[in-house]
Amino acid sequence: MAIGEILLLVFVFVIAGFLGVELISKVPSQLHTPLMSGTNAISGITIVGAISATAVALHTDGTVSAICGFAAIVLATINVIGGYLVTDRMLGMFKSKQKKGDDKK
Amino acid sequence: MNWSEVSVVLTTILYMVSAVLFIRGIKLLGKADTARRGNLMSSVGMLIAVVTVLLEKKVTDTVTNGPLKNAYLWALAAIVLGGVIGAVWAKKVEMTGMPQLVALFNGFGGLSSLLVALTQYMTDGSINVFSSVALGLTIAIGAIAFTGSVVAWGKLSGKMFKKNISIPAKNAINACLAIVGLVGVLLYALSIADVVGKTVGDVGIIVTSVSYLLLGFTMVVAIGGGDMPVIISLLNAFSGLAAAFAGLAMSNSVLVVSGCLVGTSGLILTLIMCKAMNRKLTALLFSSFGASAKKGAAGEHKEPKSMSVEDAYLILEAASSVVFIPGYGMAVAQAQHAVKELCDKLEENGAEVSFAIHPVAGRMPGHMNVLLAEANVPYEQLKTADEMNPQMSNTDVAIVIGANDVVNPSAINDETSPLYGMPIINAFEARTVFVLKRGKGTGFSGVENPLFTNDNTVMIYGDAKQTVSSLVSEFDEG
Numbered sequence: 001m002a003i004g005e006i007l008l009l010v011f012v013f014v015i016a017g018f019l020g021v022e023l024i025s026k027v028p029s030q031l032h033t034p035l036m037s038g039t040n041a042i043s044g045i046t047i048v049g050a051i052s053a054t055a056v057a058l059h060t061d062g063t064v065s066a067i068c069g070f071a072a073i074v075l076a077t078i079n080v081i082g083g084y085l086v087t088d089r090m091l092g093m094f095k096s097k098q099k100k101g102d103d104k105k
Numbered sequence: 106m107n108w109s110e111v112s113v114v115l116t117t118i119l120y121m122v123s124a125v126l127f128i129r130g131i132k133l134l135g136k137a138d139t140a141r142r143g144n145l146m147s148s149v150g151m152l153i154a155v156v157t158v159l160l161e162k163k164v165t166d167t168v169t170n171g172p173l174k175n176a177y178l179w180a181l182a183a184i185v186l187g188g189v190i191g192a193v194w195a196k197k198v199e200m201t202g203m204p205q206l207v208a209l210f211n212g213f214g215g216l217s218s219l220l221v222a223l224t225q226y227m228t229d230g231s232i233n234v235f236s237s238v239a240l241g242l243t244i245a246i247g248a249i250a251f252t253g254s255v256v257a258w259g260k261l262s263g264k265m266f267k268k269n270i271s272i273p274a275k276n277a278i279n280a281c282l283a284i285v286g287l288v289g290v291l292l293y294a295l296s297i298a299d300v301v302g303k304t305v306g307d308v309g310i311i312v313t314s315v316s317y318l319l320l321g322f323t324m325v326v327a328i329g330g331g332d333m334p335v336i337i338s339l340l341n342a343f344s345g346l347a348a349a350f351a352g353l354a355m356s357n358s359v360l361v362v363s364g365c366l367v368g369t370s371g372l373i374l375t376l377i378m379c380k381a382m383n384r385k386l387t388a389l390l391f392s393s394f395g396a397s398a399k400k401g402a403a404g405e406h407k408e409p410k411s412m413s414v415e416d417a418y419l420i421l422e423a424a425s426s427v428v429f430i431p432g433y434g435m436a437v438a439q440a441q442h443a444v445k446e447l448c449d450k451l452e453e454n455g456a457e458v459s460f461a462i463h464p465v466a467g468r469m470p471g472h473m474n475v476l477l478a479e480a481n482v483p484y485e486q487l488k489t490a491d492e493m494n495p496q497m498s499n500t501d502v503a504i505v506i507g508a509n510d511v512v513n514p515s516a517i518n519d520e521t522s523p524l525y526g527m528p529i530i531n532a533f534e535a536r537t538v539f540v541l542k543r544g545k546g547t548g549f550s551g552v553e554n555p556l557f558t559n560d561n562t563v564m565i566y567g568d569a570k571q572t573v574s575s576l577v578s579e580f581d582e583g
Contacts, residue, residue: 020369032471055176065227072220077187079214085195
């Protein structure tokens with residue numbers, strides 16, 4: 001890794017951090033749970049790292065490391081799929097009075 | 106251009122698209138009408154990211170390998186396995202089991218980042234000093250998120266660590282573990298810089314893993330149920346940060362962006378929760394609640410009044426405005442559907458009904474909102490403490506269901522109370538207050554609640570669900 005690449009990564013890291021603060025500062029408390037479980041699903045992005053690391057492990061013939069990577073993909077997928085589905089289920093329950101009236105008719 | 110260049114350009118653009126979708130998705134998640142679309146959008150971002158990694162040169166290099174060395178087959182098998190497990194859990198979970206499931210998923214995310222770092226540590230020959238530090242920190246944060254979340258899951262589901270185990274000299278132990286773990290990271294980085302031998306670096310990685318796995322355990326095991334909303338959102342922030350550090354170690358921009366977004370947004374949510382409890386994050390992590398809390402303020406001890414369901418019904422029937430104040434007890438009794446029925450009856454009777462929800466009521470941020478939404482309570486009826494408090498003195502009846510500390514007036518008028526300064530729902534200002542409670546006793550904080558002995562407060566002892574259901578049947582008969 002060249003020094004330029006490292007600095008660019010740090011740059012992205014810091015900017016993304018501030019962006020996160022800006023995005024979340026005004027959220028109504030009723031959405032705290034879906035927000036938390038939705039961002040929790042996003043933290044499963046490590047699946048990308050897991051697939052890439054597994055590929056490297058397979059390329060270098062590391063059996064132990066490949067199994068380690070495999071487990072990482074499985075766990076990250078559980079986090080991603082489960083997280084999104086649970087969030088969607090929760091949000092599907094939040095109904096306004098208006099929409100509920102429509103359901104009954 | 107050869108494939109390796111095409112691959113770099115293509116993956117960079119696609120990762121950018123997926124990062125934009127995550128940002129937009131989180132933004133939309135913050136508004137009630139668009140939240141579902143936001144979640145969908147961020148899941149599309151995730152799909153794009155996963156497809157993109159399959160186009161990375163490291164991965165495409167294995168396409169010509171035999172089935173046992175082919176990364177596509179490994180990834181497919183792992184995703185199918187994980188996808189099925191995740192989907193089944195997400196479909197099967199009861200809404201009351203939501204906090205522990207979110208905690209468990211979060212733990213898996215942390216463990217995954219930890220394993221990614223270990224895999225990279227075992228295979229990657231191009232690690233430099235910078236990526237070695239990032240890799241070490243990924244292990245540390247991933248480990249703490251993993252064991253911390255598992256302990257939180259155990260506590261929330263009531264399966265393990267139910268009692269708050271107090272560890273002697275907890276702060277000293279935690280500080281030691283944290284420092285020893287960081288020394289491990291340092292040793293590993295030094296071995297990469299060729300200052301010390303490779304074996305020393307290996308020892309460093311093991312030391313970091315072990316001490317931070319332990320730290321996650323010791324940190325969360327001492328935390329009480331009422332502080333769970335704070336600790337869950339903190340652990341969520343950790344698993345995001347672990348992913349971000351994994352991204353720094355592997356120089357993968359989409360990991361850095363999305364991991365960091367989750368990390369900081371989780372941290373903000375944690376601070377919001379802390380503010381709602383009038384606690385400092387440091388105080389929550391480094392001192393156990395109640396240690397300094399003196400139990401029971403001095404002064405006369407009044408016995409709370411109690412009332413039968415029949416008498417309570419007569420008061421409710423005459424009420425023109427009613428406020429429900431739910432707490433964790435409502436979740437335990439699974440009373441939300443019965444509460445909704447009672448709410449319908451009261452509205453038929455011409456009363457105005459609303460719900461006052463404290464930000465930390467329950468075991469995770471927004472816990473009560475989810476349960477009431479499950480029972481079909483429209484979200485316009487769910488009010489925050491700030492919206493509800495000014496109207497409280499015009500309210501005929503406030504019904505407190507399984508809540509305690511969040512309605513404790515000591516927070517306003519007793520400077521010696523450990524709760525002093527915590528924003529509460531001013532239930533005591535209502536003309537009549539019903540408190541539905543399983544039995545006598547204090548809340549999780551162990552602080553006496555003067556609300557219960559106020560002249561306008563009536564206790565209705567018993568299972569909250571049963572009490573509410575019998576109130577509903579009183580309305581049917583009346």
